[in-house]
Every structure is written in structure tokens, then in C-alpha cells.
Amino acid sequence: MRNILFAIVILLLASAVAAAQEKDFSKVQMKVSKVAGNIYMLEGAGGNIGASVGDDGIVIVDDQYAPLADKIQVALKGITDKPVRFVINTHYHEDHTGGNAIFQKNAPVIAHENVRKRLQEGGTAGNGGSVHIEAKPQPKDALPIITFDHDVTVHLNGEDIRALHFPAGHTDGDSIIFFPESNVVHMGDDFVTYGFPFIDVDGGGSINGMIDAVEKVIPQLPPDVKVIPGHGPVSNLDDVRAYLKMLKDTRDAVQSALKQGKTLEQMKQEKILDPWKKYSGDFISEDAFLETLYNSLTGQKNGKFIRHN
Numbered sequence: 001m002r003n004i005l006f007a008i009v010i011l012l013l014a015s016a017v018a019a020a021q022e023k024d025f026s027k028v029q030m031k032v033s034k035v036a037g038n039i040y041m042l043e044g045a046g047g048n049i050g051a052s053v054g055d056d057g058i059v060i061v062d063d064q065y066a067p068l069a070d071k072i073q074v075a076l077k078g079i080t081d082k083p084v085r086f087v088i089n090t091h092y093h094e095d096h097t098g099g100n101a102i103f104q105k106n107a108p109v110i111a112h113e114n115v116r117k118r119l120q121e122g123g124t125a126g127n128g129g130s131v132h133i134e135a136k137p138q139p140k141d142a143l144p145i146i147t148f149d150h151d152v153t154v155h156l157n158g159e160d161i162r163a164l165h166f167p168a169g170h171t172d173g174d175s176i177i178f179f180p181e182s183n184v185v186h187m188g189d190d191f192v193t194y195g196f197p198f199i200d201v202d203g204g205g206s207i208n209g210m211i212d213a214v215e216k217v218i219p220q221l222p223p224d225v226k227v228i229p230g231h232g233p234v235s236n237l238d239d240v241r242a243y244l245k246m247l248k249d250t251r252d253a254v255q256s257a258l259k260q261g262k263t264l265e266q267m268k269q270e271k272i273l274d275p276w277k278k279y280s281g282d283f284i285s286e287d288a289f290l291e292t293l294y295n296s297l298t299g300q301k302n303g304k305f306i307r308h309n
Contacts, residue, residue: 025067030075035234036226037182038157042075044068046095047230050186051076052179054157057085061177061186061228063099072099086110086154088163089144090188090230091171092118092203093125094135101141110152111144112165114173118203119143125171128201128301129291131284135203166190166213170197170230172204176217185221186228190214191240193232195281196289197247199296207251207296214244250276254293264294 023045031043035050042049042060045068050061058076063069076084087103089111090096097119100109122137146152154161159182163175170189177186189197190213199205218240221227227235250273257267273286280286295301 025065028068028071030068030071032075032078033234035182035228036184037179038159039179039182039184039226039228040079041228041234042072044071046098047090047093047189048186048228048232050177050179050184050228051079052157052159052161052182053080053082054159055082056156057082059086059088059154059156059161060084060103061088062090062096062188063087063103064095065098066102067098069099069102083107085156088154088161088175088177089115090177090186091115091174092135093133093171093189093200096188096230097138097142100144101139104141104145108146109142109144110146110148110154110163112163112173112175113147113149114171114204116144116147118171118173124202125200126202127199127284127288127292128295129288131198131288131291166209166216168204168206168209169199169213170205170210171200174205174213176213178220182226183222183224184226184228185217187214187217187230187240189230190217191227191235191243192230193235193239193243194283195279196250196276196284196286196292198284199292201292201295201301205296207247207293211244211247211251214240214247218244246276246279250289251293251297254290255297258294258297264291267294 028045033041035041038054040051044064046064047062052059084107087107087109092115119138122135124132125135126132151164159179162178166174174190229235253272268287273290277286
């Protein structure tokens, strides 16, 4: 029986690897939609791209995967014949930075200094538990050539495009991008709509940092602001508030269980996140998010101390 179970596990792992390798970017179609003002959103595979388009050129926020760069450029040509002038990365993950080396041939990439560091060094993105994503070291051409510590502003197309760093949220290099004249904000993966978020605990992220980022952003935004999430459709402030409430309520549930001396396995058995099971998804399940919260709040990897890069 043990040999049969082992064989099944090997087959499942092989299937998963094969599925990842067979991802066919040639079938991805770029969807372009007007958000507000001079801001557009491009959807393909990976994180949402925000684009400020005007007489001065284009500023894009994130650039998805490298094989999609040509499709992104064609989509932008459908809006304007102006060139891409700058690229801003919201964080280091490949589905947001994969096109850096291609776009940076003509447009400098701007990001928080930790984005450059993590792209350069590589490592593993993960929740400290069952979710692991390899982050390979990137070549020099893919590294942001303009970095900042707290914030940076790009003055283009009549916009004061501001990238503001929020530490230890989705990762330790997160930036949220404000387009004040167009009344739009791009929140990167500090706000997503696919359910429980992926918090890269191994990459310096934390539940308290993500909560802090969202709490600080909300008062800075007008009531009718358009919100571009890291993944998902254009949203509004009510969507962000509901997301914040879920983050705080689930964090508090795990914190309460920790105070009672419960282990991670006990929390899983008791299904303490069941009241929020509607947020459970194929990527981040209820148990995976419970691991995330536990590891983030305790500084452990499912019982072992977390060592950040």
C-alpha cells in the first residue's frame, strides 16, 4: 500500500510539473479596458497592468510574463502610437515583472529597492507552509535601474504618478501606485479579488503589514475612486473595505486561537476559518491561508522559525 501511495504522489507531482511547463502563452489574449481619466487596464496572464496614456507617452505598472511582452506592446499600440516611457513594478513576483528585460530596452524600470534585491538574488516565494513558488535570479537587464526607499513620483501626462512603498505586506517590496488626476489607484497584490490572498511570508510579507497598507490607503482615496487590483476586475472602495474586514477578522480568529495555545493542526481540524470559506480558492485554500496567518503571526514555518533572505 505504501508503494502504491508513493507512486500516486509521484504521478500527481509529475502532472503538476507538466501542466506548468505546458502553459501556452501563445493562446493568451490581451484585454484592454478604459478605467478612468487617461488610465487603462490590460489583462492577460499574471497581474493586471495599469497604463497611463497621453501625449507624453506611456507609463505602465507591471508587465506580466516575458512571453507576453509583444502582445502587451501590440495592445498598447491599439491605444496610442506613443512609446512606453517608464515601467513601475508593484513587487518582485514574475507574473508582475517577467517582461522587465524586454521593456527596459527602451523604458527604465522603477521599483522599491527590495524588488531589485529579490530579483537579483532569487529564492523561494511562499507562505511558510504548503505554497512554494521558485523565484529564479534574474539577469541584469531585468533589474530595476531606478529604485527608491519610501516613494517616487513620475510627472507625465498631466499626472503626478506616485509610487508609495508599504513594507511587509504582500512582500517586503510592495508599492501602491496613485493616479490622482484620473482618480485611479493600482494596489498591486496588496488587494486582489480571487479570494484569500497569497502573502509571501518567505519574501518578507505579513498579514499585519498587508492590513496596515490597506488601512492607510483607504483614507487617501476619494469615495468614487477606481481601484485596479493585482488580480481581478476593476473595483471600488466598498470592495476594498470588505477585503480589509476579511483580513482583520481572519487574523483575529487565528490570534485568538494562538492565545488559547492551539496548534496549527488543531486549528485546521476545528476549521476556524470556515466562516470565511467563500474566499477559499484553488490557489490559496482555506488551509493554505490558515498556514499563512499562523506562520506570519508566530514567525514560524509551520512550527519552524522563519529566516528571511
